[in-house]
Structure formats: structure tokens, C-alpha cells
Amino acid sequence: MTERLVVIGGDAAGMTAASVAKRRAGAELDVVVLERSGWTSYSACGIPYWVGTKVAGPDALVARTPQQHRDNGIDVRLGAEAVGIDLTTRTVDVREGGRSSTVAFDSLLVATGAVPIRPDLPGIDADGIHGVQTLDDGRRLIDDLDGHDDAQVVIVGAGYIGIEMAEACLRRKLSTTLIDRSPEPLNGIDPELGRTVRETLSELGVAVAVPSAVESFGVDKHGRVESVTCADGTYPADLVILGLGVRAASDLARAAGLDIGAAGGIRTDPSMAVPGHERVWAAGDCVETWDRITGDWVYVPLGTHANKQGRVVGLNVTGADERFPGIVRTAITKVCELEVARTGLTERAARRAGFDLMTAQIDSTTRAGYFPGAAPMTVRMHAERRTGRLLGAQIVGHDGAGMRINACALALWNEMTAADLMTSDLAYAPPFTSVWDPVQVAARALVRQV
């Protein structure tokens, strides 16, 4: 008899799992995907560049359309919202248009993704306050921006989305204010480098208000936002973009009795199965994962993890024995020409985890110093004092600086010491790097402290 896999959520994790499982099992597995929106398999990470008119959208951001998935034999149901999971009867309650129905499953994947954090502040529900997570969110924001040519935009939150949205507003030549309660933008990096991000944003014309906590939103008589009030003052705002991060969309899973962690995500084992429930998996932005450095459960919603977890589920649903190996919290972004990347622990996170730290920060260039186009870059690196084991690295710089983080990420992944990284065999030629690559210069600066 044909078994059925039901997938709740048709983006990166869900559709990857569905595709891998269907490709392997063929007619022996009935794959049903319940997707609330009208889209599948899209790049949420591309939305800021769509808003900033750097890339076309929304179609260009779709890696695979619902029809392409259907052509592969997957039953994609759009506008179909899962509203309940019953693990006893092994069914999902679905609302589709006005109708309710029930879909039975043998295997279930919860891939419900994330929702933007909306702080419970006065005025938060006013028109013109936008969270940005889905293509539909992006469409609404763009329509609103298109309707407000000279808008004063306030971005609340200077994380990845916040600074990417600041770049998008700059490209639209809008007056833009970026507010964050942290001492510097991007609290995923140490403030010593966050300062470079702030200075760059300021030079580009963004008003950066840090540290500054939003207290309320002013609303005009039409119900539209008109200002943002912080402790230190009030900023006029025709339009507000929330960049306060996202939280796991785990309410449905919680209601069904799945285990939810302290960070709000669904807990799985390394096979991405939810412990205590037979043939129930979870993957993507709705799950927690483990930090390989600390061993702690963390919530890091990124498309790259969602894809990899989805692959693991697709394989395991069809009888394989795959593992998702955890993460080291690698991330990269940019503000116009300034590239920013990180991996491992920030200084604060490392201290909180109880490590006795050494820290080095070095300035270098992206190419040999004498080579045309050599651009400045800064590497900041942390290691455990007793063992020299690397704990984290961050990079800011131009023109190829950011992707150097991958060498650091693999050093952390393999538990290398600063000395190991310093002496490893990285590429060298003058058009590409210095004879000691900047990440090795940073490692050497740590070695000197031992």
C-alpha cells in the first residue's frame, strides 16, 4: 500500500524534503505539501535585494514553482493552512479557502518556518509597519514604498535584515533611520567591528540611532504610522520596517504536543525526527539546532540549514540513516560595499559559555598590499586560552573579505587551534591575498598570546 508523507510548509526545508523523498520513493510514496501562501521554494534571503531593486522579483526568487514540483509528482496544495495536528489519529486539519478538511499521514514533516517578531508596543498594529519574511510581505512592502516616493523610513532593529533593508532604502534614495537598542549595529558581531558597520552606514547617509530602544509608534488619524518614539526622542516615519528577527512558527507543533525548546523552536534529534513521536520530523526555521562549539541548543533560522535539514528528512523518511551535524553559526551579509561575516562565538557569547578567552584583531588587505584593488579588511578572532582552540572569528572588509570566513568556519568545524590554522596550507598569489592570508595573520596574533 502507498504510504503518505504530509509536509506542512512549502519553502526550503519542506520542499527539499518532499523532493528528495519523492525522487527516492517514486510511486510508493504519496507526498502532500500544505502551503499557506501561493509560493514554494523561494529565497527569503533575496527579499531585501528585491526591495532594493537590485534583483527582480518575486518570480526570480523562486527556485522551483508549485507546477514544477507537481510535475515531479508532488501534491502541492497552495492556500492550504494546517490548523491542527492530531498525533493519535495521525491527521492534519487543513483550512483551504473557506473549507476545512483532514489529511491523514503516515509520516509528517513540520516545516512551518518563522514569523517576524512584532514587539507588543503601543501602535505596533498601525498601517505602514512591515515585517519582512515571506514573498507576500515583500510585495506589500514594495507596494507601500512605491506609493511613498519621498518616504521617511525608520528601520527598527539593526540585525541582518535591518541593515540589508537599510541598503535597500539607500538604493531607493529614501531618508532612512536605523534604530537598535544594542551599542552598535549587528550584535551578531563584536561591537569593535559593529562600529565599522555603523560608520559605513552613517557615511552612506543612514541615520543610525544606537543604543536606542523603541517605546511606541505614533499613529495618524487614518491609522497609519507617523512616528517612532524612543527614550531619546521621536523620529518621523512614513513607513516602518521591523528588523527584530524572527521566532519559530512552532505554535502548531506545541499545540500538538511536540517538544519545544527554550529558544522557541521544535527539538529534534540529529536525524531531524521529533523524539517521542513515531515518524514525525521537523526541519528549517521552526526548529532549534545545536551549536557544535558549546553543545547548546540554539535558534539560527537560515536557508542554508533549512535546505540541509530538509535533505536529511527526505532521505530518512525513505529509509536512510542521515544526520544533520549541527552548526557553528556561520553567517555573511553586506552593507553596500562593506562585507560582514562571522562564525563561531562572539566575545560575549564565549564569555557567557564560560570560556577563558584570548582575542586578536588585525588589519590587513584583501590582496597583496602592493596589488591594485587591495582593499582593507579586519579580522577579529577568539580562542580558548588554555588550549588555543579557536572559538570564533569575524571579518569586515571590502571586495572578497567576507568569504574568507569559510576558512574560519571549517577551522571551527574541525576544532582546530589557532596554531593549526596559522600553519595550514591556504592559497596564496598576489592578486588574491597576502603571503600570510589575513585569517592566518589573525591566528598568528593569537598564537603570540599563548
Add this chain to the structure above:
Amino acid sequence: MTERLVVIGGDAAGMTAASVAKRRAGAELDVVVLERSGWTSYSACGIPYWVGTKVAGPDALVARTPQQHRDNGIDVRLGAEAVGIDLTTRTVDVREGGRSSTVAFDSLLVATGAVPIRPDLPGIDADGIHGVQTLDDGRRLIDDLDGHDDAQVVIVGAGYIGIEMAEACLRRKLSTTLIDRSPEPLNGIDPELGRTVRETLSELGVAVAVPSAVESFGVDKHGRVESVTCADGTYPADLVILGLGVRAASDLARAAGLDIGAAGGIRTDPSMAVPGHERVWAAGDCVETWDRITGDWVYVPLGTHANKQGRVVGLNVTGADERFPGIVRTAITKVCELEVARTGLTERAARRAGFDLMTAQIDSTTRAGYFPGAAPMTVRMHAERRTGRLLGAQIVGHDGAGMRINACALALWNEMTAADLMTSDLAYAPPFTSVWDPVQVAARALVRQV
């Protein structure tokens, strides 16, 4: 009593060792450097870009001048050629100008570098045939090129130097022919990617003659080269550049009784000491090192290894216990906009080493496919069939493709499998890479073959 370190050769390995040792030992160590030329601490890798008028030279290529080293307390003797080493009396015979002298040492570092390979062919000693290894070589070549505005240049050998010199000649708008006996240029990469290098060179206007072995050089009545003859024909040549690689300048060491390996380089232990001789070290382009993948001794003369080995010597001379950990044969270069990088074993080298291989080759883009500036890149990767352990990777592509090799290099360094690399936490954002980085796409293609 003050001890004395004598260093033979004042470039990367020698001056790094001298600097590190002097900084650590201060007045307790007398450091004498015997350098045949008038230069110290220069970037030989920058010479092709100096010839190509991309960078200024020669001063810009000098990282530290003799005077700067002297200011640090190092006795740098320029124009001083070591002509003999006596390990019994522990002295070096030196020829300096017309004078001969003897310098005694307590510790000795042989850092004599490399010399360009000049094949023993008819006409090889004609004027206008240039090897390129030192700044003085570079100066002579540039003077000759400057005196031959419309020169037809023939480059013999399509290794790194050969293709970098082809780029230099293109920048000088010279008619250029590149000859190599291998089936494709750059035999440090598999011919499947070498083909892309050949096609790029051809499109840029270089005549690429492969496979074609040089048999003789025609010489005019003034003793200057006028042609290059191969089995398949004769190429007119006003000027010839030899890009046949270099060999270790190990004759002095051999005469002194130091151990020389099959690849012609001095053999050392991991501390860079020469076994069987007390306080004698060797480092840089005159030594062999070991390939971490095969365990074999190999000759890979690169500035990055020379610097690292020099550091190890400088520390060990002054009482430390450092090790040079071997290499994985990482290298990078470019032909105008085409970046080319490799690490680990080529397919041929892996088969020769007895591995049962899997190979994957994938085409991807340097950024998310929908992002402006996404440029094509190809990754080719080898793994051991039985274990999945990665054995080698090569990349050709544009605009940031090449430096992806560092992720592969660290994967090899840490003996990762294709599955390990595929699931590791590399950076992702649309302006920088796809959600599966191209090196992970290649690893995944290998995993599918298991």
C-alpha cells in the same frame, strides 16, 4: 658568549627566520645573512604583474629592505655569495665582490631558493631567452621587452609562471605564443579544467600550442634568439620566456653533504632541521616537504611555505620546538579574469598514488543565480571511493571563484569526507553564494556516487 646564526639567502625563508630569531634572542644572537643579489624579502610572485605593468617595481615588491633589516640588528651582506659550506669547521666560504672570506657559524640556515629550469636544448643560451625567478631576472626581462615594442614573444611552459607571463604580455599588447608539451595548459589541474584555461587564453589572443615539445631555439647572427622550433613547426620569436618551473638551488647543500631527495630538494625533519647535522636547518624553495595526503616527499616551491618554514626555523634556532606540518598543495592563479585554483591531488596524481577514485565536476555560479554579477564557476573534486575521503579539488571561474579553494584545502587538511564538507556550515547570502555553496554542490555530487 654571543652565538652566531648564518643564513644563506635573504628572501622569504631566510629573512623570516633571521627576523624571528633576532627578535627573540636580541643581543645574544649574532645574525648574518649572505645574499647574492642586492635585494631582500621580495615577492617573486609579484614579478609577472610588474612585467605586465599592473604593479610598480621593483621597490614595491620588496616587503622589507636590507636597511630595514639592518635597523633590526641583522647583519645583511649583499652581493655576498656562499660558495662552500664546511660542516666540520662550521664555516661558510663567501665570495663578495672580488674577495673571498670565511664566516663561522654556530647555527646555519640554508635558504638558497630555486633557479629556473633551463632545458639543455640547442640555442638555449642565446640572448633574449629569459628565466624569471629573481627581481634581477625581472629587471632584465622588462628592459628587453621595453627595447622590443612589437616583439613576438614565445613562452615555453604553461605552468603558473607561463600563464601569468602570458597575461603580462597581453597587457603589453604583444603577439604571444604559449607552448607546452602537456595536452592542456596548467598540468597542476586536470585537463578537463585546463581546457577552460586554454580557451580563455585563445579568446584573449594568445596562440596556445599544446601539446607541443620545444626541440631547439634558432639564433641570429648577433647571438639573439629568433625562433622556437617544435616537432609541429617553427615559431618566430624576438624574445622567449621560460616558464618551465624551477629546481631547488641545492648544489651547495649537496656539496656539503646534506641529504638531497629524489625531487632535488634538501630533506629536513618537521622542525626544518637537516637530519644528521647539528644545528643545520634548511627552508624555502630549496627544500622538499611532505604531502599530507599521500605522505610522499614533494617539491612545491611557494612563498607561503617559505615564510612559514622560515618562521619555524627562527623559533627553533632560539630554543622553541615548532613543527612545519606539511602541505596539501594548495595553489591559485589567474589568467586575466579567469581564476584557477587547486588543492590536493589531481586525478592523475591520485591514480598514481594508488587511490580508487570518485570524481565529480559541477557548474555553478559565484553568487545566487538570480543575483547581478553571478559569474560561472566550475568545481572538480576527487574522493576515495571506499571511504569518501576528499583527495583533491580544483576550481575555475570568475570573480571570487578561486578563493573558494580554501574551504576545500581545510577539508583536505582535516581529512574530511565529501559528506562532511557537504553538511558543514559555510556562509550563505545571495550576494556571495548560493544556498549550497558550489564546493558543497560538488561534494554532494560525490556523495551521490557512494
